[in-house]
Amino acid sequence: MYYTGTFFSLDILAGMQSLLILGRQPALGLAELESWCAADKIMPIGNNAVTVDIDPAELPFFRFGGSIKLTKVLTELPHADFKKAIEYINKTIPEHLQYIPEGKIKFGISVYGLRVQTNDINRATLHIKKTIKAAGRSVRVVPNNEPSLNSAQVLHNQLTSPVGMELVLVHNNGKTILAQTVAEQDIEAYAARDQKRPKRDAKVGMLPPKLAQIIINLSGNNFTRQQVTEAGLNTTQENSLASLATLLDPFCGTGVVLQEALLMGFNAYGTDLDKRMVEYSQANLEWLTSRQNVSGSYKVSAGDATTTTWEPFHGIAGETYLGRPFSAQPDPKVLQEVMQDVSFIHKKFLQNVARQTEPGFRMCIAVPAWKTSSGFKHLKTLDNLEELGYTRMEFVHAKAEDLIYHREGQVVARELVVLVRK
Numbered sequence: 028m029y030y031t032g033t034f035f036s037l038d039i040l041a042g043m044q045s046l047l048i049l050g051r052q053p054a055l056g057l058a059e060l061e062s063w064c065a066a067d068k069i070m071p072i073g074n075n076a077v078t079v080d081i082d083p084a085e086l087p088f089f090r091f092g093g094s095i096k097l098t099k100v101l102t103e104l105p106h107a108d109f110k111k112a113i114e115y116i117n118k119t120i121p122e123h124l125q126y127i128p129e130g131k132i133k134f135g136i137s138v139y140g141l142r143v144q145t146n147d148i149n150r151a152t153l154h155i156k157k158t159i160k161a162a163g164r165s166v167r168v169v170p171n172n173e174p175s176l177n178s179a180q181v182l183h184n185q186l187t188s189p190v191g192m193e194l195v196l197v198h199n200n201g202k203t204i205l206a207q208t209v210a211e212q213d214i215e216a217y218a219a220r221d222q223k224r225p226k227r228d229a230k231v232g233m234l235p236p237k238l239a240q241i242i243i244n245l246s247g248n249n250f251t252r253q254q255v256t257e258a259g260l261n262t263t264q265e266n267s268l269a270s271l272a273t274l275l276d277p278f279c280g281t282g283v284v285l286q287e288a289l290l291m292g293f294n295a296y297g298t299d300l301d302k303r304m305v306e307y308s309q310a311n312l313e314w315l316t317s318r319q320n321v322s323g324s325y326k327v328s329a330g331d332a333t334t335t336t337w338e339p340f341h342g343i344a345g346e347t348y349l350g351r352p353f354s355a356q357p358d359p360k361v362l363q364e365v366m367q368d369v370s371f372i373h374k375k376f377l378q379n380v381a382r383q384t385e386p387g388f389r390m391c392i393a394v395p396a397w398k399t400s401s402g403f404k405h406l407k408t409l410d411n412l413e414e415l416g417y418t419r420m421e422f423v424h425a426k427a428e429d430l431i432y433h434r435e436g437q438v439v440a441r442e443l444v445v446l447v448r449k
């Protein structure tokens with residue numbers, strides 16, 4: 028187990044559920060979780076949370092780019108009343124302090140979906156501070172700027188350390204789930220992987236490492252909980268199973284997906300039409316592996332994804348050719364031309380992959396979708412998937428139209444498409 032936080036109560040540890048707080052685009056996080064465990068273990072809660080019927084210690088949280096907070100469910104209160112929830116915490120917290128090791132306790136509260144002002148949360152936190160002090164423990168509380176604490180606040184204030192405690196209150200259909208954070212997304216590690224690598228190129232696009240993790244998870248080559256259990260491994264040993272598999276990114280660019288694949292334990296294999304990009308990926312992977320231990324190996328070579336015969340691979344995950352970048356809405360005629368050009372390349376690429384894979388082969392590609400005043404325009408190739416020999420995979424908890432990664436003001440978005448070879 029790689030979480031060090033002290034749990035709110037040890038007697039309710041066994042067999043408890045996880046609750047995850049999802050990222051900015053919750054559908055991405057839901058599809059990712061559904062790629063890892065059975066859909067019936069997953070229950071979306073409100074707009075940005077989800078419970079998973081698996082103990083948090085068994086979830087490979089740091090591989091999930093779509094979730095920002097991993098918590099353990101402590102109890103469900105039969106109302107959606109913040110004040111009453113705080114009363115409950117005040118009453119029960121003294122008996123739980125014995126489980127927290129000596130030293131100054133760090134305490135904070137995050138609230139999702141309950142009707143409450145930030146000021147009221149701060150007042151409640153101070154009230155709990157008094158209760159903890161009255162029980163003989165020293166404590167520092169983290170003030171809220173918003174109803175929920177952000178990742179920087181949780182990490183910098185050590186709320187997931189043994190002396191830390193972030194309590195999370197989530198509105199669930201007239202009830203309130205009370206949970207405690209056990210892990211927070213490592214924003215510093217993500218930023219370092221993204222910004223400190225030696226070769227970057229704004230023109231090929233800056234794929235965020237979190238999104239790369241999501242693409243890899245959706246590619247389905249991630250080992251499922253059942254496979255990990257069958258192989259007799261625990262979650263931290265999962266990488267040793269992944270290293271049996273080679274993940275191919277046929278449009279590898281500067282190698283963000285390859286980097287994340289290596290960190291997740293896969294062998295990483297990248298090809299790109301542009302020799303300069305091959306050099307960039309190579310340099311970035313050398314940089315990564317000189318700093319971090321990885322179990323898998325990597326190789327990168329030049330190749331046109333529409334014609335190359337690849338060396339053996341087990342899965343495909345990557346961001347494809349997105350066409351020309353646009354900083355403002357293009358002329359409709361220009362957009363039409365770009366879309367046609369990009370669609371043609373995708374069609375040839377998918378035909379090439381179909382020639383080299385078996386039925387049942389699953390992959391995830393992030394393809395362009397263009398934001399216009401009348402909504403998203405989709406890649407035309409997506410209308411002909413059946414003819415090309417693929418079925419588009421659907422998720423129980425996420426609609427296909429929500430699997431588009433888009434930032435305000437961007438014209439070119441990335442649509443995440445999971446394909447299964449027929």
Ligand SMILES: C[S@@+](CC[C@H](N)C(=O)[O-])C[C@H]1O[C@@H](n2cnc3c(N)ncnc32)[C@H](O)[C@@H]1O
Pocket residue numbers: 231232234277278279280281282283284298299300301304330331332333345346347348349372
């Ligand atoms: C959007 S970028 C991918 C960026 C990548 N995710 C990264 O981490 O930097 C698309 C890449 O596809 C490459 N490309 C374009 N057409 C290609 C083709 N037919 N075959 C292989 N690569 C191609 C481009 O050189 C570019 O590096």
